[in-house]
Amino acid sequence: MPLVERYILKIAVTAFLVCLLGLTAVIWLTQALREVDLLTGQGQTLVVFLTFTLLSLPALVAIIAPVALFIAILYTLNKLNGDSELVVMNAAGMSFWRIMRPFGWLTGGVAAMVGVMAVVLVPASFNELRFLITQIRADFVANLVREGQFTEIDRGVTFSFRERSGEALMGIFLQDRRDERRTLVYIAEIGQIAQVDEESYLVLERGSVHTLTPGARDSSIVAFKRYAVDLSAFAPQGDLTFFKPRERSTGELLTIDDSDPVYAAFPGRFRSELHDRLSAWLYVLAMAAIAFAALGDARTTRQGRGLAIAAAIGGVVALRVAGFAATSAAARSDIAVVMVWAIPVLTLIGAFVIMNHGARLRRMLPAPKLPALPARLRSAPPGGVG
Incomplete structure (x- = not known):
């Protein structure tokens, strides 16, 4: 070049x-x-x-x-x-x-x-x-839920936690009333979000699951040391990826x-x-x-x-x-x-x-018209104006 x-x-x-x-x-x-x-x-x-x-x-x-x-x-x-x-x-x-x-x-x-x-x-x-x-x-815990508040993240699903401690959530309460035949209540001292194969889980520690059946006088209680809840089941509906x-x-x-x-x-x-x-x-x-x-x-x-x-x-x-x-x-x-x-x-x-x-x-295109010179300049000798 x-x-x-x-x-x-x-x-x-x-x-x-x-x-x-x-x-x-x-x-x-x-x-x-x-x-x-x-x-x-x-x-x-x-x-x-x-x-x-x-x-x-x-x-x-x-x-x-x-x-x-x-x-x-x-x-x-x-x-x-x-x-x-x-x-x-x-x-x-x-x-x-x-x-x-x-x-x-x-x-x-x-x-x-x-x-x-x-x-x-x-x-x-x-x-x-x-x-x-x-x-x-899908991370509704970060998007919707605030400390100390009971938040309905979906119809029939209520979630709350007392406070955050680093990555951990303290004082977990999760109620699932979507099934008319039973109501599930998860209570745990500690909870933490975990990612497994691109799926989100809420890992609960030292808690219990309460199952309430309509018409029953008592609820069944299952205590656990560690329990994983699939968060995709509780994500707001209508968030399918199109x-x-x-x-x-x-x-x-x-x-x-x-x-x-x-x-x-x-x-x-x-x-x-x-x-x-x-x-x-x-x-x-x-x-x-x-x-x-x-x-x-x-x-x-x-x-x-x-x-x-x-x-x-x-x-x-x-x-x-x-x-x-x-x-x-x-x-x-x-x-x-x-x-x-x-x-x-x-x-x-x-x-x-x-x-x-x-x-x-x-x-x-027509050429631009220039202003006419004064008469004394037009008649001036080549040497300039005297």
Whole structure:
């Protein structure tokens, strides 16, 4: 790669990384602050909190990377033009497409990265996030129950403990009235949560199980030194794990079974999600093409580029709004799937037309009218005004 192309690529890559890291850090921090309740209100550990927030990073990067690339290209082209470097390159015989070559390498790399993330990493992170959310919800002791309170964690199930002592719960009371034929009451001095084969158990020590039968005068009591209660039997109902389209792998979306209950209820969402993933890389190319079309040619410092930058930003906003609208419409109609692909492709074609014929189009526009010179200056001798 020639030295001048390496120089352009270095500026563009540096600007892209700065934009990507800066925007990702700001947005990730705002989302992390919203999840502080995992630590304060739901009693989860710092590891769970960091895992929960970091799993959202792939989706953030996939959304931010095209925007960061667009900003980096605008910055680099504007900087090269402001320093008159584009004018010098053109005067030295460098063609427009040769100047754009290093930007093409960067755009291709970002498009490949976004494509891999959209197809593989983002659904995998959402899938892991769903498992984590399900696990947090299943831990009703951390979520629902507070010290010294009798809490109904499900219809007919009441749980309470006196206090915490490290990982142990002191003074356990658990009543199960779901079976109309009998009522079970668990009382223990100490209880502790244990994980066995991804299942949660409440291990009770030094307690008893009371069985109350309707109509019976007495209850049966069984004392124990150690007893394990399956917590999944007491978890709130309706927490079955149903994976949404965005939480499923691309291979699963391509080979979805018609008997899947979620697919049977929302087939359009699966179709929309699939095409949105597969077309994500095209929007990277379209955004880069808009930036090239707006600022790719050299102009003198007297020719303002503010209008071109504003037009490029407006074009990107319109592109993304149209893309989101097409993706939403694809969930309701098969025909709208064509628009998911057509919008970035048509944008690319339009940008290439402007890049190829931009100079000719500008010559067709009326030249700006300059203010007339005063009469005494128009009639002044070449040597100046006396």
